[in-house]
Each structure stands twice: as C-alpha cells, then as structure tokens.
Amino acid sequence: xITRRKVLLGSAGLMALGAxxxxxxxxxxxxxxxLPAAIDPQGRALWSNWSGxxxxxxxKRAAPADEAELAAMLPAAAxxxxxxxxxxxxxxxxxxEGTLLSLDRLEGxxxxxxxxxxxxxxxxxxxxxxxxxxxxxxxxxxxxPDINKQTLxxxxxxxxxxxxxxxxxxxxxxxxxRLVLPDGTIAECSRQTRPELFHAARVGxxxxxxxxxxxxxxxxLSRVKKVVRLVDTDWVLGEWPMLAAKxxxxxxxxxxxTGKSALITHDVTTEPVSxxxxxxxxxxxxxxxxxxxxxxxxxGLRRRAAQMAMKxxxxxxxxDEGWKxxxxxxxxxxxxxEYHLPIAAQAxxxxxxxxxxxxDALDVFFPIEARIIAPDDxxxxxFYQRESGSIAVHAWYKEPHDWMFKLIExxxxxxxxxxxxxxxxxxxAGELKALYPMFAEAQAVRRSVDPAGRMVNPFLKKVFG
Amino acid sequence: xxxxxxxLMLALAACGTGEAPPKPLTAEQSAAFSPKDARLAKLYANSxxxxxxxxxxxxxxxxxxxxxxxxxxxxxxxLLSAAIQGKKGMPAGGQCFECSPDDxxxxxxxxxxxxx
Numbered sequence: 001x002i003t004r005r006k007v008l009l010g011s012a013g014l015m016a017l018g019a020x021x022x023x024x025x026x027x028x029x030x031x032x033x034x035l036p037a038a039i040d041p042q043g044r045a046l047w048s049n050w051s052g053x054x055x056x057x058x059x060k061r062a063a064p065a066d067e068a069e070l071a072a073m074l075p076a077a078a079x080x081x082x083x084x085x086x087x088x089x090x091x092x093x094x095x096x097e098g099t100l101l102s103l104d105r106l107e108g109x110x111x112x113x114x115x116x117x118x119x120x121x122x123x124x125x126x127x128x129x130x131x132x133x134x135x136x137x138x139x140x141x142x143x144x145p146d147i148n149k150q151t152l153x154x155x156x157x158x159x160x161x162x163x164x165x166x167x168x169x170x171x172x173x174x175x176x177x178r179l180v181l182p183d184g185t186i187a188e189c190s191r192q193t194r195p196e197l198f199h200a201a202r203v204g205x206x207x208x209x210x211x212x213x214x215x216x217x218x219x220x221l222s223r224v225k226k227v228v229r230l231v232d233t234d235w236v237l238g239e240w241p242m243l244a245a246k247x248x249x250x251x252x253x254x255x256x257x258t259g260k261s262a263l264i265t266h267d268v269t270t271e272p273v274s275x276x277x278x279x280x281x282x283x284x285x286x287x288x289x290x291x292x293x294x295x296x297x298x299x300g301l302r303r304r305a306a307q308m309a310m311k312x313x314x315x316x317x318x319x320d321e322g323w324k325x326x327x328x329x330x331x332x333x334x335x336x337x338e339y340h341l342p343i344a345a346q347a348x349x350x351x352x353x354x355x356x357x358x359x360d361a362l363d364v365f366f367p368i369e370a371r372i373i374a375p376d377d378x379x380x381x382x383f384y385q386r387e388s389g390s391i392a393v394h395a396w397y398k399e400p401h402d403w404m405f406k407l408i409e410x411x412x413x414x415x416x417x418x419x420x421x422x423x424x425x426x427x428x429a430g431e432l433k434a435l436y437p438m439f440a441e442a443q444a445v446r447r448s449v450d451p452a453g454r455m456v457n458p459f460l461k462k463v464f465g
Numbered sequence: 466x467x468x469x470x471x472x473l474m475l476a477l478a479a480c481g482t483g484e485a486p487p488k489p490l491t492a493e494q495s496a497a498f499s500p501k502d503a504r505l506a507k508l509y510a511n512s513x514x515x516x517x518x519x520x521x522x523x524x525x526x527x528x529x530x531x532x533x534x535x536x537x538x539x540x541x542x543x544l545l546s547a548a549i550q551g552k553k554g555m556p557a558g559g560q561c562f563e564c565s566p567d568d569x570x571x572x573x574x575x576x577x578x579x580x581x
Contacts, residue, residue, distance in 0.1 A: 038549040045566055046549050048557030055557070063563035084562050102562040104511040128515060149515055149560070279521030329521040331554040 056095035085154020089422035092459035123153035123211035131323025148327035158422030163371035172376035178213035200445035253367035258306035276318035338392035339417030346389025366394035379438035429465030487530035495526035512561035
C-alpha cells in the first residue's frame with residue numbers, strides 16, 4: 001500500500017473541527033473487544049487465534065521435538081487433536097478442548113537437490129524462515145502470501161496462496177509429503193505413492209493427520225523489482241487481465257470510498273539491489289481510518305478528501321530477492337473473508353463488492369484485495385482444476401464484520417466462489433460438496449485415516465459432515 | 466538550599482543505581498539478543514522474535530528499555546495477562562502455543578532487558 005500520511009493527515013485536519021463528534025462516536029464504537037479470561041477455572045491457559053475471533057482452553061499442549069516423538073504421542077493424545085501453525089486462520093480450525101499440537105519444533109531444511117531445485121522441509125517451518133533458508137541454497141518460492149508468519153503446514157492445510165498468472169498456491173508446488181496419521185503411522189505420499197492420500201491431504205485442513213515433512217518444487221533464486229503505484233480503480237479493473245499476464249506477480253488493493261487502488265507488481269530484474277524502505281502500510285491504513293472516522297456519513301466528501309490527499313503520489317520501488325519483498329508486516333490485526341472465483345467472474349464481482357460496500361457498509365476502511373492463482377489438482381484445493389481470481393474483504397479486529405456475511409458472501413457464492421479454508425465463511429459439507437468435484441473422495445480418505453474422528457473439532461464436523 | 470538538596474538527591478540516586486540511562490536500540494541491535502537458556506531461546510526465535518525485532522511490526526523491540534521500562538513498571542501480572550490474552554497488535558500468547566505462563570514470564574523479562 002502506498003503511504004501518503006502527511007497529505008492525508010493535513011487534509012483530514014482541515015475538516016476535523018466539524019467532524020469531531022463523528023470521530024468521538026467512532027472511538028467508542030472501535031474500543032478494544034472484551035477478552036476471554038487468561039486462565040480458565042480449571043487452570044488451563046487461553047489459546048486464541050491471531051485475529052482474536054476464536055479461542056479455547058486446551059487440556060494439553062504438545063510440541064513434539066521430532067517426527068518420532070510426534071508419532072509416539074498421537075495414539076494416546078487427548079481428543080480432539082488439533083495441529084496449530086501460527087494461528088493465523090480466522091475460522092475455527094484449531095480450537096480444541098483436547099490436545100493443541102504446536103509444530104514449532106519441527107522446523108528447518110531436511111535436504112535439497114540443486115539440479116532439480118527441490119527442497120524437503122520440516123512442516124513447522126515458518127514461511128518467514130523458509131525464505132532465507134531457501135535463498136541460502138539458491139532456491140526460492142515463486143509466490144508467497146501477503147503475510148509470512150504462517151508455518152508451511154498451516155499454509156498448505158488452508159490452501160494459502162500468493163498471486164501471479166500461471167503461479168499456483170503453495171500446495172501446487174508440493175511433490176511429496178510425510179504425514180503422521182492419528183494412529184501414529186508414518187505415511188509417505190506423492191503422485192506415485194499413495195496418490196489418493198497425496199491428493200486429499202495436500203490441502204487437508206489439518207484433518208488427515210499431522211504433516212511432518214514436505215518436499216517443494218522451487219525455482220532458482222532470482223532478484224525481483226517490486227513496484228507499488230496508485231491507479232484509478234476503474235482503470236485497473238479494466239486492465240486486470242493484461243496486467244496479470246504482463247507481470248510475474250500482480251495484485252491490487254482497492255481503497256474503498258476513494259476511487260483509487262494500489263497496484264503491486266513483482267518482476268524478475270537484473271537491476272542493482274534497492275532494499276525496501278521501512279514498512280508504512282500501517283500508517284496508511286490508520287490514515288484511511290481517520291478519513292472514515294471523519295467522513296463516514298458523507299461519502300462524497302470522503303472521496304474528494306482522499307483524492308486530494310493522494311494526488312501526485314510517487315511510485316514506490318524496491319529491488320531485492322523475492323522472499324524479502326513479496327510478504328509484508330501486518331501489525332494491525334484484522335478479520336478477513338476471501339473467496340476464489342472463476343477468473344472470468346472476478347472483475348465483475350469485484351465491481352459489485354465495491355458498490356455494495358460503498359452503498360451499505362460505510363464503516364469499512366480496509367482495502368479490498370484482488371489476486372490471481374493458477375489451477376492445481378489437490379482435491380480440496382479452492383483452485384482445483386480452475387484458474388481463480390480471489391477477492392478478500394477485511395475488517396479491523398475491533399470492529400464488526402457481519403457485513404461480510406450479509407453483503408459480500410452471497411455475491412461470492414452466486415459466482416461459484418470457493419472459500420479460503422482459513423478465512424471467514426459460512427459453508428458446511430452440503431454446500432462444499434457442490435463446489436468440490438472430489439469432495440466425497442476426500443471425505444472417504446479422511447475417514448480411512450481417522451475412522452474415530454480424533455482430529456475433528458466442531459468446526460471440522462460441519463465442514464466434513 | 467532546596468535546589469542543592471534536589472541536586473544532591475539526584476546525584477545519590479544516580480550513584481545508587483550505577484546505571485546509564487537506557488538508549489533506544491535499532492532493529493539490528495535488538496535482533497542480536499537471544500535468551501541464554503537454550504529452550505527459551507528456541508521459543509523466542511520461533512515466536513516473539515518475528516515481531517519484537519522488526520521495526521515495522523510496531524512491537525517494542527527486545528532489549529530496548531526506553532520502551533520496555535514503562536511497561537515493566539506495570540508489574541508482571543499485567544504483562545503476563547496481556548501476553549496470554551493479546552493486546553492491540555499483539556496476538557494472544559504471542560503466537561507461542563507451547564509456551565506455559567512461566568515461559569511467557571521469562572520471555573517478557575528477557576525482552577524487557579532484565580535478563581539479556
């Protein structure tokens with residue numbers, strides 16, 4: 001996102017006097033949410049996800065040091081057993097009153113093959129650590145998600161993705177998995193070995209067992225040029241197919257109520273390194289919030305003030321290895337809904353998303369994110385056999401998000417969208433079956449590896465039926 | 466006379482602590498610290514360090530007492546509750562899901578520059 005703090009602040013300040021009461025109202029409405037107790041009456045410590053939406057008091061917390069320890073503890077572990085990566089999922093994939101299983105100690109590189117640019121990695125490795133580890137062996141992932149705090153296992157389990165025409169989500173680069181099944185058996189799978197388990201568990205919601213190792217098909221390390229520029233939203237919506245095809249990684253963030261979007265592109269370059277500057281996205285976000293606080297009920301003024309503030313903004317450029325540029329710090333917690341639509345529907349649906357928010361959700365100030373993802377063949381992948389355009393809407397962690405379900409999700413569903421597994425959605429097995437051609441087959445594999453349902457919490461019961 | 470007494474008291478106070486006033490740290494300086502205890506060091510590296518040594522993350526930098534001292538003055542109980550429940554930008558548990566409350570206490574003390 002582009003930072004124009006001073007300009008925005010100056011513009012907002014001019015109007016501040018008359019709008020002070022609106023800001024005061026907002027300060028009250030955006031107060032810190034009530035927090036669950038740190039320790040429950042049984043003395044169990046709180047677990048909560050990153051956004052603060054989900055929480056639980058697990059009876060047992062486990063963090064096996066290696067695969068053997070993991071295999072030994074699973075058969076007798078208190079149920080439900082729920083693996084947790086970095087807790088970034090917004091949905092209730094993790095909450096458990098049984099065993100909360102951290103993969104933090106299963107981290108680091110296991111082996112590599114320079115000739116094929118493949119690497120085998122322990123599944124608890126954080127994406128933020130994986131980037132430099134791969135760079136050290138001359139490899140990189142072509143695409144990374146917006147945030148890189150997740151573990152590799154968590155990212156795979158939820159179909160986490162970056163952006164780029166012809167570039168798959170992370171699970172599309174997986175060539176082999178080692179999975180510890182609920183009974184403690186270690187299963188190796190790939191396209192050649194136990195292919196049904198490979199196809200079902202690659203995007204497995206942490207419900208097929210616990211991932212211990214993953215082999216990734218990477219690319220030789222390259223240098224990329226990141227360009228962030230402010231553009232008219234109408235223009236980027238019209239040019240999106242061309243822009244997506246032209247750049248290795250392209251995405252845009254619609255700034256609602258402004259008519260503007262931040263277009264972010266990454267392309268391979270041989271230009272000299274020009275490191276990214278300190279991240280100022282958070283300041284920009286809070287400036288958008290201030291504009292909302294002041295002009296929430298006067299969208300015309302909000303738009304004019306924003307456009308005045310953002311006039312003549314320079315383009316931001318950074319040149320470096322991709323792992324240093326593709327992901328961002330996101331210190332402002334939020335809640336998110338993201339659906340993956342057939343690519344041909346993306347722009348039209350996005351236009352309607354913007355229209356609905358600007359008409360009926362005046363309190364929204366977070367950008368709307370649009371990305372493109374190549375098809376793959378994992379049975380529970382939201383990108384299964386279909387090139388997808390994703391649309392993500394966000395709400396600050398302190399503020400309501402019910403508008404996502406009322407205004408936006410019906411639109412996504414009408415367009416045949418499949419929800420991101422880690423982000424807010426309301427779908428259950430019935431609806432999901434209609435969206436995933438291999439859903440029944442995946443359910444059957446799941447039952448075969450976990451017949452007693454030891455890895456299923458209430459949320460997953462709804463998902464798998 | 467009163468002025469002289471104040472000067473004297475300040476001088477004595479300085480002698481009493483023997484500590485130079487804290488100075489702000491850079492992210493690089495902060496990132497160089499690690500808990501001495503190997504287990505704690507691993508917990509720290511896998512969770513807290515991801516934000517508490519990164520300027521853009523807006524978390525107080527590890528070892529920077531100019532930002533930690535006011536927090537430390539709030540007392541251990543308040544800091545521990547904030548760590549378990551999350552506060553503002555910080556997610557609950559600091560995303561250390563194997564950490565016990567005692568681990569979190571030790572990590573807070575380390576990051577606050579009490580046990581570098």
